[in-house]
Amino acid sequence: MLFNSYIFILLFLPVSVTGYYVLSGIHDTAGKIWIISGGILFYLYAGSEAAAVFGISILFNLAASFLIRNGRKKDLILGIAIAVNIVLLFHYKYFNFAASNFHAILHKGTEYESRNILLPLGISFFTFQQISWLISCSRKPETKSAGNWIPDYLTFILYFPKLIMGPLMEPDDFIGQINDPARKKVNWDHIAAGLKLFCFGLFKKLIIADTFAGGVNWGFHHIEEATAMDWILISFFYTFEIYFDFSGYCDMATGVSAMFNIDLPINFDSPYKALSIRDFWKRWHMTLTGFLTKNVYIPLGGSKKGTARTYVNTMIVFLVSGIWHGANWTFILWGILHGLLSIWDRVFEKMQKKLPETVRWIATFSTVNILWLLFRSESAAQFVFILKTMVFMRNTSISRGLINCFVLPESTFLQNLFHLSGPANSIRGFWLLLFTAAAFLLCLIPENNYRTREKNSLLTLSGAIVCFLWAFLCISSESVFVYYNF
Numbered sequence: 001m002l003f004n005s006y007i008f009i010l011l012f013l014p015v016s017v018t019g020y021y022v023l024s025g026i027h028d029t030a031g032k033i034w035i036i037s038g039g040i041l042f043y044l045y046a047g048s049e050a051a052a053v054f055g056i057s058i059l060f061n062l063a064a065s066f067l068i069r070n071g072r073k074k075d076l077i078l079g080i081a082i083a084v085n086i087v088l089l090f091h092y093k094y095f096n097f098a099a100s101n102f103h104a105i106l107h108k109g110t111e112y113e114s115r116n117i118l119l120p121l122g123i124s125f126f127t128f129q130q131i132s133w134l135i136s137c138s139r140k141p142e143t144k145s146a147g148n149w150i151p152d153y154l155t156f157i158l159y160f161p162k163l164i165m166g167p168l169m170e171p172d173d174f175i176g177q178i179n180d181p182a183r184k185k186v187n188w189d190h191i192a193a194g195l196k197l198f199c200f201g202l203f204k205k206l207i208i209a210d211t212f213a214g215g216v217n218w219g220f221h222h223i224e225e226a227t228a229m230d231w232i233l234i235s236f237f238y239t240f241e242i243y244f245d246f247s248g249y250c251d252m253a254t255g256v257s258a259m260f261n262i263d264l265p266i267n268f269d270s271p272y273k274a275l276s277i278r279d280f281w282k283r284w285h286m287t288l289t290g291f292l293t294k295n296v297y298i299p300l301g302g303s304k305k306g307t308a309r310t311y312v313n314t315m316i317v318f319l320v321s322g323i324w325h326g327a328n329w330t331f332i333l334w335g336i337l338h339g340l341l342s343i344w345d346r347v348f349e350k351m352q353k354k355l356p357e358t359v360r361w362i363a364t365f366s367t368v369n370i371l372w373l374l375f376r377s378e379s380a381a382q383f384v385f386i387l388k389t390m391v392f393m394r395n396t397s398i399s400r401g402l403i404n405c406f407v408l409p410e411s412t413f414l415q416n417l418f419h420l421s422g423p424a425n426s427i428r429g430f431w432l433l434l435f436t437a438a439a440f441l442l443c444l445i446p447e448n449n450y451r452t453r454e455k456n457s458l459l460t461l462s463g464a465i466v467c468f469l470w471a472f473l474c475i476s477s478e479s480v481f482v483y484y485n486f
Helices: 006-026 028-044 048-070 074-106 123-139 149-158 171-178 188-221 228-259 277-281 286-297 307-325 329-347 349-353 357-376 380-392 400-404 411-417 421-426 430-444 458-473
Strands: none
Touching: 006 028, 006 228, 028 048, 028 149, 048 074, 048 123, 048 149, 074 123, 123 149, 123 171, 123 286, 149 171, 188 228, 188 400, 188 430, 188 458, 228 357, 228 380, 228 400, 228 430, 277 329, 277 357, 286 307, 307 329, 329 349, 329 357, 329 380, 357 380, 400 430, 411 421, 421 430
């Protein structure tokens, strides 16, 4: 089930929130069981076969948690449990990728026959959340000893606002909130803030991200026909698509969770304002960066084992990040390049700070923009072909098919409402230019919605209503989020 669907907006969300407060008022555990049931239903909507794998993962980690809490060889059990989770993730997400590459090395000239392996929805996210829970159990067992910890575990794993696409959350932070009696009562300020965030996020996804996605999809369906100028624009379009797609999801997830009086951690903090690659990763998918820092970088020694070891540890983290994003060499190469650039930032940090901020921003944004194109490409060869097309600049015209992707069904209404018929008819690609300019402004000027979520005013609430009505009326099908398949 997706946040940007009629069944979620009109039925699942209001019933879930209402039922939670009613049942929590009767008994604490009843409210948790309601959330657990909602999470199961939310996940089952994607299909029972995928849910079976998730169910096996839950049962295994439930047993492992019990052994860690009550067994003697906790470190050994923890290590085995983490390994099993990683093996499960590898099997469903990376088996065909690894097998095809080994087959290409050992049996050159023959084609690998892929196995039909269904990728369980959100397996990367729920695997990392399972690992976080197990580590938490091993490090602070005393915090789990009081009361019945099983409902806490199930609520943490099955909490639907973060179930499929995050953000990743520390178990103790979540459990502390879900067990706080003060959070069991309806807080209308939080409901209003949550609705506002949800409306802004829905608009970002359906109106901005999905419009840019149309242009990106046109380009990747016309790879050879697209001109150099087309590809330059498409590179920006994907940069904006993934930004507003992920930002919109984060707003919606945070908003939905606020309605339950649960504060999700910040996961997205205006990353295109970054002045370096390291700064970018402090702002983009912040909970994934935090998870890898805490559970990979620091255990490897972090920056306390010397300069060379720091660089090696940095590369390992970004390699893991690249692999985590998907089973394709493009993701691995994308992670490696971000790792190399992060090391470059460390080496030349003092020198870079002497440069004007505008220069640093242009360099960072341009680098991120090009690497997003690699992220979107189906292969490294395709990425190189696109880059060559852009660099040689043999054709600087903009294709009519690309321009038409930005002429929406509501464009005529907006032209008449805001008296834009003159420029729309006289400027070629008017709506394409308008969307691109608006995207730049929204990325660079406003403060992040997460940081202003409690600031409600007549203006912001009116804006939220307009955003909701526009986006709601444009729901035609459940367009998936970019991170939906990770």
